[in-house]
Structure formats: C-alpha cells, structure tokens
Amino acid sequence: xxxxxxxxxxxxxxxxxxxxxxxxxxxxxxxxxxxxxxxxxxxxxxxxxxxxxxxxxxxxxxxxxxxxxxxxxxxxxxxxxxxxxxxxxxxxxxxxxxxxxxxxxxxxxxxxxxxxxxxxxxxxxxxxxxxxxxxxxxxxxxxxxx
Numbered sequence: 003x004x005x006x007x008x009x010x011x012x013x014x015x016x017x018x019x020x021x022x023x024x025x026x027x028x029x030x031x032x033x034x035x036x037x038x039x040x041x042x043x044x045x046x047x048x049x050x051x052x053x054x055x056x057x058x059x060x061x062x063x064x065x066x067x068x069x070x071x072x073x074x075x076x077x078x079x080x081x082x083x084x085x086x087x088x089x090x091x092x093x094x095x096x097x098x099x100x101x102x103x104x105x106x107x108x109x110x111x112x113x114x115x116x117x118x119x120x121x122x123x124x125x126x127x128x129x130x131x132x133x134x135x136x137x138x139x140x141x142x143x144x145x146x147x148x
Contacts, residue, residue, distance in 0.1 A: 007088060013131045014086050014124055018097050021133075022079035030068040037061045038125060042135040049119065049139040075104040075111070091126040104148065111148040117141040 003011075017036060024033035037043070039061050044054040058064055071077055084097035096119060103114040123135035 010088055011086055017131050022081055025071055025079055026077050030065055033068045034061055034064050037133045044137045046139045049141045075106050078102040093124040095122045112145055113148050114145045116143045
C-alpha cells in the first residue's frame with residue numbers, strides 16, 4: 003500500500019465518522035458539507051427492497067432529512083467494519099453502523115436501534131473526499147423500553 007493510498011483510506015474513514023458525529027451533534031450544515039452538490043442520497047427502509055423509500059438528488063435537499071433527527075432525545079451512531087475500493091479520485095465502499103435513537107412519547111422513553119449498511123460512492127475534489135452517493139440500507143430495527 004502506498005502512502006497516498008493509506009492517506010486516502012484514512013480520509014474516507016474520517017468522512018464516514020464525520021457523518022455519524024454530525025448526526026449525533028445535530029450539525030446539519032456540517033453533515034451536508036460532506037456531500038457533493040449533485041449528490042444522490044437513497045434510503046432503503048427495507049434493505050431487500052428493489053426501490054428506495056426516499057431519494058434525494060441535491061445536497062441542499064438533505065437538510066430536512068438530517069434535521070429530522072431532532073425528534074429524538076439523543077442518538078448514538080456506532081460505526082463498525084468498512085471496506086473501500088479506490089480508483090484514483092473515485093472510490094466505493096460499504097460500512098456498517100448501529101444507530102441508537104432515544105425516543106420520548108407520552109412520557110415514556112424507548113430505544114430504537116437500527117442496523118444500517120451504507121453503500122457509498124466517494125469522489126475526491128480539491129484534495130477532499132466527499133460522498134457523491136450514499137445508500138442507507140436498513141437491515142433491521144428493534145425498539146424497546148428504556
């Protein structure tokens with residue numbers, strides 16, 4: 003592995019982690035800045051579905067999706083294993099995340115945990131890696147009282 007490849011792999015991992023960090027801190031602007039202007043963001047609430055439940059095709063349209071996290075008292079996204087295939091200034095990857103969402107309804111707290119896989123396409127622009135496409139694939143969800 004070359005030094006440049008190692009640096010690119012680290013930068014992509016930091017991008018994936020920055021997404022989770024911004025989500026948990028409700029930093030919508032910071033989260034949006036991780037995407038290209040012409041990004042594609044596809045949500046598959048059922049990972050086995052052939053069509054997404056939601057498709058967004060511009061970075062500016064991501065704001066309501068990210069602001070939707072404000073409905074939760076707290077969230078914690080634990081990033082797990084990931085793979086990346088580099089091809090010059092482009093890359094693809096898959097990363098795993100356990101997303102924890104604390105909800106309060108009618109005075110009762112519950113925890114919703116979603117097992118998510120992100121299927122990503124990355125592009126390097128002006129020396130910085132960004133998401134050009136992110137497919138959020140929900141493999142399972144569990145909700146339990148806290």
